[in-house]
Amino acid sequence: MSEYSSTHVKKIAKQFGIKVSAQNRIRGGIYRVVTPDGRKFSLKRMTKQTARLRWIDRMLMHVQRNGPLLAWRNPQTPEGRKPHVISRKGEIFVLTPWISGREPSPLSLTDMRACGIALAKFHKAGKTALKGGIFHSQIGTWYSTLHTRQQYIQKKIAKARANSFSRPISRFIQRNGPEILRYANQAKALLRSSEYESYRQSPRQNGVLCHGDGGPSNFILNDKGTYLIDFETVHVDLRAYDLYRVIYNSCKDYRWDFSIAKAILDGYREVTNLKKTDYKLIRVWLRFPFTTYLVLCPFKRFPFTESRLKWALDSERRISSFLQKLEEYETRH
Ligand SMILES: Nc1ncnc2c1ncn2[C@@H]1O[C@H](COP(=O)(O)OP(=O)(O)OP(=O)(O)O)[C@@H](O)[C@H]1O
Ligand SMILES: [Mg+2]
Structure with missing residues (x-):
């Protein structure tokens, strides 16, 4: 560009x-x-x-x-x-x-709670904006998105088997490919066993206006309150998708410390209740090995190195116990 x-x-x-x-x-x-x-x-x-x-403009002015x-x-x-x-x-x-203020810090649970509250208010206000009809919906694409990404990972694993990358990278992927694919399969299995199918049948009931890429860099805090910025990814989706994005972007650089997610969810629930299915659908996205997928993708922001791959796999492993804690949280609330 x-x-x-x-x-x-x-x-x-x-x-x-x-x-x-x-x-x-x-x-x-x-x-x-x-x-x-x-x-x-x-x-x-x-x-x-x-x-x-x-x-997007019409929706945001409404919100x-x-x-x-x-x-x-x-x-x-x-x-x-x-x-x-x-x-x-x-x-x-x-x-x-231009909103002056500061970026919320995942180290501050008060900041994270504020993000959760702001996201829930955004969803609530967006509901009426969607009364006129559902456009730009990604509610129905979850399975195919996960599947396409998994196929991409599979392709890279096949390349590694043929030693098409540098020796350390090929060997790392050969060794850990099965574990990465297992996470992808678990994500798809979770989706199949959720109420996703019935949710996607009634987008009018379950669709919300999603920000699409919530996270610390897209909220700004000042004495007026919590602002949302950066609306290029706004679309209609299940609210679990937005909660997943905010949780992912807030926890990924903090060793998947569950207290961060807890603060976000606590904040969200101050405004509106979450259902069992919401939690399950959040888990679907978190379980998909997205960090590894990003490293395997030729993105400029992630160099394709063995140490990056190790870091990503370490993340995926931490997510296992993170999801356990999310289930416990769900049971308590
Ligand atoms: N209206 C605004 N008010 C205050 N700060 C802003 C504003 N727009 C952008 N910024 C700052 O610039 C950064 C990048 O802007 P923005 O988030 O729109 O772009 P991006 O590159 O698409 O973001 P991302 O990093 O989420 O991919 C923001 O994280 C924020 O710090
Ligand atoms: Mg941004």
Whole structure:
């Protein structure tokens, strides 16, 4: 994807009617811009198609009216009138207020509880937004998503058997492939034995507007409350999916310490109850060896090394006892 010069960034902002006097590049495609009178905004390139973006925008404006704090446009302000603009390179940009505050820390149970509460409020407010109909739903795709990912892992294991990677990597995958596949199979078995089939038959009843990638980097805390940001992955799904994402993103770098998940779930349950099936569906995603899958995928953020693979497998093993604790939590509540 392309980079933008500061002149380019100014021109994009100008399409929203704002003048930029200072700017920082957060990463390629995300800029923090400041106006001469000191107002701060985030200018972000979105990779989704315009029809999808329009839907996301409609849903978020609805949610926003119902209370939850979001970093999204305010259509009442001049700069919030346009949902998005197109750059000269043909890429779509959105402009949202820049929320000052801090990232929640998984080491703070108070922060994690706040994230759980904010997620539940988002789901609650999104319910009415979906009254007009269910679009962009991924409720029905769970099985095929897990299956496709498992097949991808299987392909890599076959390659390792043929010694197609470096010697240490091939040997590591040869040795541990069966264990990794066992986790994938367990995830699919959990899904089959859950009430997923009946849930997916009634999306109107069970679908919620999901953020799609909740986690510490997509919440901001300040004295007004807990904000959600980064809405590119918004879609309709079962709420267990969002809870899984927040739990995964919050626990993965903290050795799968269950107290983090407990705080998130406690917060969520302060707003609304969770059912047995919700817990089971959260377990489905957590049990899939997603960390290993990410290392096997040619992603730039994870180097494909033996030590990364070891780290991922260590995660998958910790998740076993983590899931045990999740079951105990479920029984207690
Ligand atoms: N409106 C905003 N207000 C405050 N901070 C923001 C805002 N938009 C982005 N940021 C900061 O920039 C970071 C990256 O932005 P964002 O989450 O939108 O992009 P991303 O790269 O898709 O995120 P992810 O890391 O979740 O993949 C955020 O984690 C946050 O620290
Ligand atoms: Mg983000």
